[in-house]
Amino acid sequence: MTNHELFQRARKLLPGGVNSPVRAFKSVGGEPFFTARADGAYLWDVEGKRYIDYVGSWGPMIAGHNHPKVREAVERAVRDGLSFGTPCPGEVVMAETITRLVPSMEMVRMVNSGTEATMSAIRLARGATGRSKIVKFEGCYHGHGDSFLVKAGSGALTFGVPTSPGVPAANADLTLPLPYNDLHAAELLFAEHGSGIAGLIIEPVAGNMNCIPPQEGYLQGLRRLCTRHGTLLIFDEVMTGFRVALGGAQALYGVKPDLSTFGKIIGGGMPVGAYGGRRELMEQIAPAGPIYQAGTLSGNPVAMAAGLAMLELVQAPGFYETLAARTRLLTDGLQAVADGEGVPFSTNRVGGMFGLFFTHEKVSSYAHATAADTAMFNRFFQGMLERGIFLAPSAFEAGFLSSAHSDDDIAETLDAARATMRLARAG
Ligand SMILES: Cc1ncc(COP(=O)(O)O)c(C=O)c1O
Numbered sequence: 001m002t003n004h005e006l007f008q009r010a011r012k013l014l015p016g017g018v019n020s021p022v023r024a025f026k027s028v029g030g031e032p033f034f035t036a037r038a039d040g041a042y043l044w045d046v047e048g049k050r051y052i053d054y055v056g057s058w059g060p061m062i063a064g065h066n067h068p069k070v071r072e073a074v075e076r077a078v079r080d081g082l083s084f085g086t087p088c089p090g091e092v093v094m095a096e097t098i099t100r101l102v103p104s105m106e107m108v109r110m111v112n113s114g115t116e117a118t119m120s121a122i123r124l125a126r127g128a129t130g131r132s133k134i135v136k137f138e139g140c141y142h143g144h145g146d147s148f149l150v151k152a153g154s155g156a157l158t159f160g161v162p163t164s165p166g167v168p169a170a171n172a173d174l175t176l177p178l179p180y181n182d183l184h185a186a187e188l189l190f191a192e193h194g195s196g197i198a199g200l201i202i203e204p205v206a207g208n209m210n211c212i213p214p215q216e217g218y219l220q221g222l223r224r225l226c227t228r229h230g231t232l233l234i235f236d237e238v239m240t241g242f243r244v245a246l247g248g249a250q251a252l253y254g255v256k257p258d259l260s261t262f263g264k265i266i267g268g269g270m271p272v273g274a275y276g277g278r279r280e281l282m283e284q285i286a287p288a289g290p291i292y293q294a295g296t297l298s299g300n301p302v303a304m305a306a307g308l309a310m311l312e313l314v315q316a317p318g319f320y321e322t323l324a325a326r327t328r329l330l331t332d333g334l335q336a337v338a339d340g341e342g343v344p345f346s347t348n349r350v351g352g353m354f355g356l357f358f359t360h361e362k363v364s365s366y367a368h369a370t371a372a373d374t375a376m377f378n379r380f381f382q383g384m385l386e387r388g389i390f391l392a393p394s395a396f397e398a399g400f401l402s403s404a405h406s407d408d409d410i411a412e413t414l415d416a417a418r419a420t421m422r423l424a425r426a427g
């Protein structure tokens with residue numbers, strides 16, 4: 001069966017042929033490939049073509065695909081059963097691990113996806129404060145909950161529907177969007193609405209309008225603002241958690257949120273999310289308190305085993321230093337290739353995540369990111385794909401490295417970029 005044949009079959013039964021929009025290659029053109037297997041830094045499609053993968057299942061695969069330690073942990077767990085519907089030991093170890101590695105997480109609730117984590121976190125923020133409004137940032141994505149599909153990033157931005165039909169106006173009106181990296185705008189908004197804002201949710205490093213780090217002092221400024229107005233600061237670390245540093249972006253930038261959300265890496269490739277934070281807030285979650293949130297498969301034993309094995313791997317000495325150095329090798333190398341070809345290009349990187357932009361500007365805002373040349377990105381994407389390099393199929397998604405990416409993989413990627421960059425510019 002070829003990629004094309006599978007996509008034809010998929011399109012008959014799955015909307016757009018996929019189960020998550022960003023996979024569909026709709027904005028970059030062409031058809032997605034279907035992965036038959038993955039190992040280390042590589043994917044192989046059903047036709048046997050190998051790709052160096054910079055998507056990493058959209059973040060979780062920080063130690064590379066199919067890592068033997070994760071696979072063995074899953075195999076061991078599966079022998080004892082797939083789901084119990086009772087508490088299991090892995091949930092306790094997971095809570096102990098997360099709270100040890102991320103000190104702001106005094107208590108944790110496990111869920112099944114990043115979307116569930118963020119939806120639950122804002123319910124808690126609303127329940128705990130008795131307020132209704134939430135603040136989010138233009139181009140940030142927090143999953144597909146109604147409150148978040150307002151000026152959202154990721155596929156919503158890629159496909160031109162940042163505010164989705166189907167979100168009731170009454171709901172969208174409670175979401176106040178702000179420009180990312182603009183503290184003054186936040187101060188003005190809080191001056192007007194501060195007493196009604198339950199929570200401010202932010203990707204501490206934006207990764208869903210491509211990768212945009214916070215400017216110096218920005219997250220600290222938001223922390224001060226939230227404290228002053230009695231608003232809960234929520235760091236959505238679904239992408240950045242255990243990605244940009246062992247303790248997440250909050251450790252990297254030294255800012256303590258009231259609540260945080262996690263996903264991706266903590267599931268080791270299984271469907272997992274988590275939210276947590278200050279004890280007196282988390283104790284308001286059912287059954288300890290009145291704010292209801294539940295999940296049939298939450299804390300699933302196989303998912304906990306995968307996540308715990310992954311969290312063990314990232315605690316190896318030097319893990320994040322090596323990952324960051326490799327990411328730098330890649331982005332500096334790509335910049336040199338682009339400069340050599342006279343292509344307008346800039347990059348961002350934090351730890352093991354990076355962004356590529358076809359613009360001369362250093363990208364620090366949504367406006368910069370959306371002003372970059374997406375047609376040039378699309379041509380670059382296609383040229384790289386042809387040469388066996390898989391970048392995220394959108395100009396508005398961050399890229400990810402894993403500890404399995406070798407210097408040789410990066411050299412091969414730069415060779416492909418040398419052959420592609422000029423074609424991308426030529427159009
Ligand atoms: C920052 C962020 N928050 C939340 C989500 C939602 O997670 P999920 O796709 O697991 O629902 C994502 C990714 O999709 C994300 O990148």
Ligand SMILES: N[C@H](C=O)CCC(=O)O
Pocket residue numbers: 020021022023058141154155207208239397
């Ligand atoms: N940008 C999204 C999450 O990080 C991509 C994953 C998805 O929505 O399928």
